[in-house]
Amino acid sequence: MTLRPTPPEERWLVLARRLRRSPTTAPFAEHTDRWRTANQWSRCAFFVLGLVIAVMISIIASHLWPGTEIVIAGLVSLAAAEWLILGRRHFWSGIEEALEVAGLTMLAYESWGHLHTSESLRAFCLGVALAIAGLRLLNPLFTTLAVVAFVVALDAPPMGAALVCYGVGLGALLAGAYQFRRPSNDLMLDCLVVAMPVAGYLWSAARNLTTDYLHAGPSAWLVPVCPLVFAAIALIIGLGRRTHAPLVAFMLCVACAAYDLRRLTGLSLETRLIVWGCVLLLVSMTLERFLRVPRQGITSRPLGHEEDSVGVLGMVGSAVLTPHSSLPKAAQPLEGGGGHFGGGGAGGEY
Amino acid sequence: MPGAPLRNVYPKNTSDRQLSPVRSWFFRTEAAQRVSPTLGVIYAFQTCSCSQRSAEVTWLVSTSNLAELIDRPRRRSHVWGKTMASASTAAYASSMHSLEKELRELAAEGALDSAAAARAIAAERRTVFSLFGELRAALYAAVALVVTGVGILVKEHLDRIGPLTLMFALALAGGACYVPAIRARLRGAACSSVADYLLLLGALLVSADLGYAETQFHWLGANWSRHLLILTAFHAFTAYIFESRRVLSVALTSLAGWFGIERGPGSITSWQLVTPALGLRALLCAGVMFVWRAIDQHTNGARFREMFEHFAANLAFWGALSWCSDTHLRVVGVLALLALAWVAVRAALRSATELFAVYGVGYTALGLSIVVGQVIELSSLSGAVVVLVIVLTAAAVLRYLHDRLKDPRP
Numbered sequence: 001m002t003l004r005p006t007p008p009e010e011r012w013l014v015l016a017r018r019l020r021r022s023p024t025t026a027p028f029a030e031h032t033d034r035w036r037t038a039n040q041w042s043r044c045a046f047f048v049l050g051l052v053i054a055v056m057i058s059i060i061a062s063h064l065w066p067g068t069e070i071v072i073a074g075l076v077s078l079a080a081a082e083w084l085i086l087g088r089r090h091f092w093s094g095i096e097e098a099l100e101v102a103g104l105t106m107l108a109y110e111s112w113g114h115l116h117t118s119e120s121l122r123a124f125c126l127g128v129a130l131a132i133a134g135l136r137l138l139n140p141l142f143t144t145l146a147v148v149a150f151v152v153a154l155d156a157p158p159m160g161a162a163l164v165c166y167g168v169g170l171g172a173l174l175a176g177a178y179q180f181r182r183p184s185n186d187l188m189l190d191c192l193v194v195a196m197p198v199a200g201y202l203w204s205a206a207r208n209l210t211t212d213y214l215h216a217g218p219s220a221w222l223v224p225v226c227p228l229v230f231a232a233i234a235l236i237i238g239l240g241r242r243t244h245a246p247l248v249a250f251m252l253c254v255a256c257a258a259y260d261l262r263r264l265t266g267l268s269l270e271t272r273l274i275v276w277g278c279v280l281l282l283v284s285m286t287l288e289r290f291l292r293v294p295r296q297g298i299t300s301r302p303l304g305h306e307e308d309s310v311g312v313l314g315m316v317g318s319a320v321l322t323p324h325s326s327l328p329k330a331a332q333p334l335e336g337g338g339g340h341f342g343g344g345g346a347g348g349e350y
Numbered sequence: 351m352p353g354a355p356l357r358n359v360y361p362k363n364t365s366d367r368q369l370s371p372v373r374s375w376f377f378r379t380e381a382a383q384r385v386s387p388t389l390g391v392i393y394a395f396q397t398c399s400c401s402q403r404s405a406e407v408t409w410l411v412s413t414s415n416l417a418e419l420i421d422r423p424r425r426r427s428h429v430w431g432k433t434m435a436s437a438s439t440a441a442y443a444s445s446m447h448s449l450e451k452e453l454r455e456l457a458a459e460g461a462l463d464s465a466a467a468a469r470a471i472a473a474e475r476r477t478v479f480s481l482f483g484e485l486r487a488a489l490y491a492a493v494a495l496v497v498t499g500v501g502i503l504v505k506e507h508l509d510r511i512g513p514l515t516l517m518f519a520l521a522l523a524g525g526a527c528y529v530p531a532i533r534a535r536l537r538g539a540a541c542s543s544v545a546d547y548l549l550l551l552g553a554l555l556v557s558a559d560l561g562y563a564e565t566q567f568h569w570l571g572a573n574w575s576r577h578l579l580i581l582t583a584f585h586a587f588t589a590y591i592f593e594s595r596r597v598l599s600v601a602l603t604s605l606a607g608w609f610g611i612e613r614g615p616g617s618i619t620s621w622q623l624v625t626p627a628l629g630l631r632a633l634l635c636a637g638v639m640f641v642w643r644a645i646d647q648h649t650n651g652a653r654f655r656e657m658f659e660h661f662a663a664n665l666a667f668w669g670a671l672s673w674c675s676d677t678h679l680r681v682v683g684v685l686a687l688l689a690l691a692w693v694a695v696r697a698a699l700r701s702a703t704e705l706f707a708v709y710g711v712g713y714t715a716l717g718l719s720i721v722v723g724q725v726i727e728l729s730s731l732s733g734a735v736v737v738l739v740i741v742l743t744a745a746a747v748l749r750y751l752h753d754r755l756k757d758p759r760p
Contacts, residue, residue: 015449019462019470022756027461031452042752045708049715049745056741059734095745183447242476247484255491270506273499280492281551285544288485292542294478300543302482303473310483311595312705315657317490318550318599321497322607323557 004138005035005091007181013037013091014183034089043094050098053080058106070113074106097137104129124153138184140191147192148199158203159222165200166226169193173237173246190245197230197249201256213264224260227253242298450474482543489547497554504562513566520559527552531592541592550596553585557600578608590650598654602639602661609635611665629679632669633686636662659697663706666690667713674717680724687717698751707751715744 005013012031016023017039023032038046058073065072081099084090108129112122127149134142147168151161172192180186204223213220231253238246262272291300450471457467472478500523504516511519530545541549564570564577585601588594609631643658670690673683694710697703718740726733 011447011449011452015452015456018449022753024753024756027456027459036753038752039704041705041708042748045712045748046745048712049741049748052719052741053738053745056734056738059729060731060738063731063734180447183449186447242479244483247481248487251484251488270499270502273495273502277492277495277497277499280488280495281548284485284488284492287481288489288542288544291481297477298479298481300481300485303469303478303480311656312660314486314490314596315599315660318596319603321494321550321554322600322603323501323554323561 002033004085004136005033009033009035010138010182010184035091036089037092038094043092046094047098050095051102053077053095054099054102054106070106070110074103074110077103077106079103091137092139097133097139097142100137101130101133101139101142104133120153120155123149127153134188138182138188140184140188143188144191144195147196151199151203158206159219162200162204162223162226165196165203166230169196169200169230169249170233172196173234173249176237176241176243176245190243193234193245194249194252197227197234197253198256200230201227201253201260205256205260213261224257227256227260231257239298448474486543486547489544493547493551493554496551497558500555500558504558513562517559517563517566520555520562524552524555524559527555528588531594535592541594546592546594546596549588549592549594550600553588553597553600556584557581557604575608575610578604582608589654593653595654595657598657599661602657605638606635606661606665609638611635627672629669629672629676629683632665632672636666636669639665656703659706663690663694663697663709667694667709667717671713671717671720674720675724677724680721684717684721687714695751698755702755704752704755707748707755711744711748711751715740 009032012028013023013035016028016032017037020039021028023029024034024036037043054073054077057076058069061069061073061076077099081096081103084093084096084099090096105126108125112125115121117125127146130142130146130149133139134144134146148165151164151168154161154164156164169192172189176186176189176193201223204226213224231250234246234249234253238244238250258276265272267275288300291298293299294301453462453467453470453474456462457464462470473480500520503511504520508516527548531541531549534541534545560577560581564574568574570576582601582604585597585604589598589601611628611632639658639662643652643655643662646652646654646658667687667690670683670686673679673686676683691710691714694706694713698706698710719737722728722733722736722740726736728734728737
């Protein structure tokens with residue numbers, strides 16, 4: 001009995017997911033040792049259901065064993081998660097992930113509740129719980145959240161915490177050069193590459209909401225310069241290695257820097273939005289056209305069929321942008337709605 | 351076997367009529383059939399026109415003998431071939447895990463056809479690297495920025511710009527956004543992703559323009575909300591003309607707006623996720639969308655079927671949920687919810703789309719939990735036990751459906 005899929009099993013599980021095949025059927029079954037996973041939507045649904053189960057367990061425990069309900073609920077959730085993993089061979093199914101992380105978080109909460117600890121030690125306890133869950137389940141979301149919790153636990157000044165985040169992001173970027181046997185290790189690093197620079201920017205920008213960069217000292221410029229430097233490094237590495245995570249990090253860092261320098265031009269909000277939107281549109285159009293014929297193997301064309309999730313997200317995205325209407329108070333119950341017209345997703349009334 | 355040539359195959363059950371001129375010509379050539387698939391591809395590429403060439407890149411990337419194209423630099427004479435050759439010299443895959451070994455094993459076992467294997471191996475090696483996702487995200491962000499900016503501009507500077515100028519400018523900008531899609535349509539080519547996003551931007555600007563005009567001039571008087579119906583018709587027309595799912599999303603959202611369906615949750619604390627009065631509207635709107643879907647299925651080859659089904663399913667479930675949260679309509683709401691869940695699960699099993707199973711199980715669990723939260727105090731022991739049973743049952747049913755959808759029975 002193994003505690004989790006071995007690296008070769010994990011690779012076959014990933015392959016089955018990429019090819020949209022079941023890991024429990026031939027020819028994958030002989031390589032995956034009966035491990036079962038779920039696809040993206042089911043995993044999300046199972047995760048939510050798992051969290052609800054954990055909450056209900058804690059409510060039941062509070063009635064049956066008042067005073068120790070958190071510990072008991074945590075242990076029960078952990079036991080259920082481990083039973084699902086070891087007994088039912090669930091991995092990356094969502095429900096065992098939710099139960100495991102909820103159980104460990106409850107135990108961490110109980111620990112800091114008894115110790116009357118400081119804020120940073122609480123964050124440390126939470127970080128430990130998330131790290132254990134992340135490493136046990138090979139879940140990149142939990143490991144990334146654990147790193148963020150550890151940065152909070154450092155209790156450093158904002159700029160210091162931001163630099164730590166950028167450092168972790170840079171470390172993950174460089175560690176990506178190492179070839180791991182487990183695809184999940186790459187995914188963990190990818191998550192750190194994407195999330196840490198954004199966390200770093202948010203930390204550093206928290207106290208500089210209205211910086212006037214035209215009259216600011218050099219230290220203030222660190223806030224927009226750091227994401228730009230990270231973006232440049234990520235772009236070079238991303239194109240060099242041909243991986244998506246650094247390119248996503250590049251895009252997010254540029255967006256962070258652009259947001260921070262928003263007051264530099266002195267333009268009004270709407271002008272900035274329209275101008276930068278048009279610039280982004282033109283750049284994307286040029287790039288898309290330039291890469292229609294692959295350049296050095298890099299293309300703007302899709303390589304395969306679109307994922308279901310991407311199609312649904314595109315549909316939702318278009319619906320969100322659509323100018324919406326609300327029912328006027330005096331309207332008849334079954335008549336067409338309408339109401340306050342909000343232009344271009346901006347909401348509000350004219 | 352690494353480096354072994356992977357033969358191109360003529361797609362089964364495909365007639366020449368279904369293929370573009372380049373594809374049909376290619377499959378008829380001796381080069382394709384006997385000499386070398388690679389040379390056939392390159393020759394076909396050289397002889398086709400520029401517009402055809404750009405349209406065929408996707409097909410070539412996805413179905414040609416890519417591995418061979420990359421591995422044999424001496425044969426290439428085309429620019430594309432040369433660039434692909436230089437790409438092969440870089441060891442991109444060395445920095446990330448690669449599932450190439452497993453893919454070759456699958457191909458050798460016959461579990462993966464050669465074209466799919468070649469495509470997957472090229473992606474694993476990163477000799478072909480697509481920026482499609484990143485560009486699409488950038489395009490969406492650009493459209494969102496422009497549309498939001500226009501919305502604020504209209505709202506803040508209405509008195510300074512003047513209604514006619516504003517209307518004219520919006521119409522002009524919106525119209526300009528349709529040009530790339532119209533040009534592609536006139537060429538007989540499919541819209542590129544850029545053209546599709548510009549089309550979306552145009553549709554949103556037209557929506558803003560007409561909505562603004564209606565609020566200013568009250569052309570429709572008391573029936574002012576019909577401008578949403580006009581927008582629905584217009585966007586549906588353009589969506590069908592240009593085969594744009596995004597514009598159809600705008601059309602369906604406008605239709606929902608005409609039915610008066612609000613976005614946003616109600617009060618979660620009182621277990622009312624949506625306003626109960628909207629339940630019937632949401633269900634009616636979902637019904638209209640189902641009718642539209644049936645018409646689409648008969649007249650349009652069900653090209654937009656998924657769009658209608660996703661929109662209609664979500665609207666119908668939210669309608670039923672709103673009834674569940676209402677004291678007087680609770681029983682009807684639960685019955686409606688169960689009926690919808692049955693329909694959704696059947697649709698999931700029929701179309702092998704797991705998301706419908708998630709809708710059916712997830713919304714039902716949520717609705718029943720809402721009812722339990724209203725009838726029994728949720729923080730009580732009995733309330734928690736009942737919700738736990740509901741959620742455990744939902745998880746078990748979803749797992750069963752997941753396994754059944756993943757392991758199709760003969």
